[in-house]
Amino acid sequence: DGGITQSPKYLFRKEGQNVTLSCEQNLNHDAMYWYRQDPGQGLRLIYYSQIVNDFQKGDIAEGYSVSREKKESFPLTVTSAQKNPTAFYLCASSLDRDEKLFFGSGTQLSVL
Amino acid sequence: AQSVSQHNHHVILSEAASLELGCNYSYGGTVNLFWYVQYPGQHLQLLLKYFSGDPLVKGIKGFEAEFIKSKFSFNLRKPSVQWSDTAEYFCAVTAYGNNRLAFGKGNQVVVIP
Numbered sequence: 001d002g003g004i005t006q007s008p009k010y011l012f013r014k015e016g017q018n019v020t021l022s023c024e025q026n027l028n029h030d031a032m033y034w035y036r037q038d039p040g041q042g043l044r045l046i047y048y049s050q051i052v053n054d055f056q057k058g059d060i061a062e063g064y065s066v067s068r069e070k071k072e073s074f075p076l077t078v079t080s081a082q083k084n085p086t087a088f089y090l091c092a093s094s095l096d097r098d099e100k101l102f103f104g105s106g107t108q109l110s111v112l
Numbered sequence: 113a114q115s116v117s118q119h120n121h122h123v124i125l126s127e128a129a130s131l132e133l134g135c136n137y138s139y140g141g142t143v144n145l146f147w148y149v150q151y152p153g154q155h156l157q158l159l160l161k162y163f164s165g166d167p168l169v170k171g172i173k174g175f176e177a178e179f180i181k182s183k184f185s186f187n188l189r190k191p192s193v194q195w196s197d198t199a200e201y202f203c204a205v206t207a208y209g210n211n212r213l214a215f216g217k218g219n220q221v222v223v224i225p
Contacts, residue, residue: 035156037206043148043156092156103215 003027006091006104012112013078013085021076021107023091029102030095032074036060037088037106046089049074078109086111115139116205118216126224127195133188133219135177135203145186147177148202148215156202162186173197195225 004025013019023032031050035043045058049068063082068074074093078085091104117136125131137143147159160171167179177188186203203216 033156043158045156 004091004093004102004104006089006107008107009105011107011109013109014112016080018077018079019109021078021089021091021109023074023076023104025072025074025091025093025102025104027093027095027102028071029093030071031093032068033092033094034058034064034066034074034076035090035092037090043090046076085109116203116214116216118201118203118219121217121219123219123221124224125193125221128192129223131188131190131193131197131221133201133203133221135186135188135216137184137186137203137205137214139184139205139207141207144206145177145179146204146206147171147175147186147188148204150200150202151196152198159188159201193221193223195223197221198223 004023007022011019011021033048034046036046037043044060046060046064047055047058047066049055052068052071055066055068063079065077065079066074074091076089087109089107089109093102115138119134145162148156149159150156159175160169160177162169162177162179168176170176175188175190177186179186188201190197199221201219201221205214
């Protein structure tokens with residue numbers, strides 16, 4: 001089945017550690033996005049990529065990094081510079097900017 | 113786990129018409145409710161949200177939504193739409209104290225000038 005796969009479902013980070021969240025899609029979508037969900041707030045955009053080898057900062061990019069070496073993959077690294085990483089992270093994709101978003105099932109990141 | 117149902121995936125209407133998008137969720141506990149909008153060429157934006165208090169919530173651009181607990185619904189309304197309201201609208205729900213956001217499949221709204 002076509003869709004977006006995020007892994008792991010749960011992830012724990014130690015102080016000063018970088019962790020990487022995986023996002024893979026087999027929908028042949030050009031655009032991919034990373035959102036962060038916090039209690040009491042809606043989704044906030046971290047990074048997005050409209051095409052391979054290109055990505056743009058979203059509203060809250062500080063402390064995060066991404067890469068887009070392959071069309072189907074858009075991993076998100078939460079670096080040690082992100083001081084409040086505990087959140088639910090959603091990856092999404094769309095055929096292009098004007099198309100409907102398809103979301104993954106999310107990764108819950110917690111700090112030990 | 114909570115789930116969200118949105119009906120009438122494609123909605124076409126003329127300017128000045130009234131809009132109402134239905135959203136029903138399945139979860140027996142306390143919930144937080146959201147409506148998101150994606151305008152053509154833009155990323156997803158929060159339209160409005162309900163956490164507690166007045167069940168009639170007002171959002172940006174003249175939208176409002178009413179939480180009816182007994183009906184497990186959070187319908188979105190706008191009395192008079194404009195061409196610029198053409199967009200995809202998503203309802204979403206999280207269980208209280210739980211970050212996991214369950215989205216509906218969305219409503220594609222097209223407003224004809």
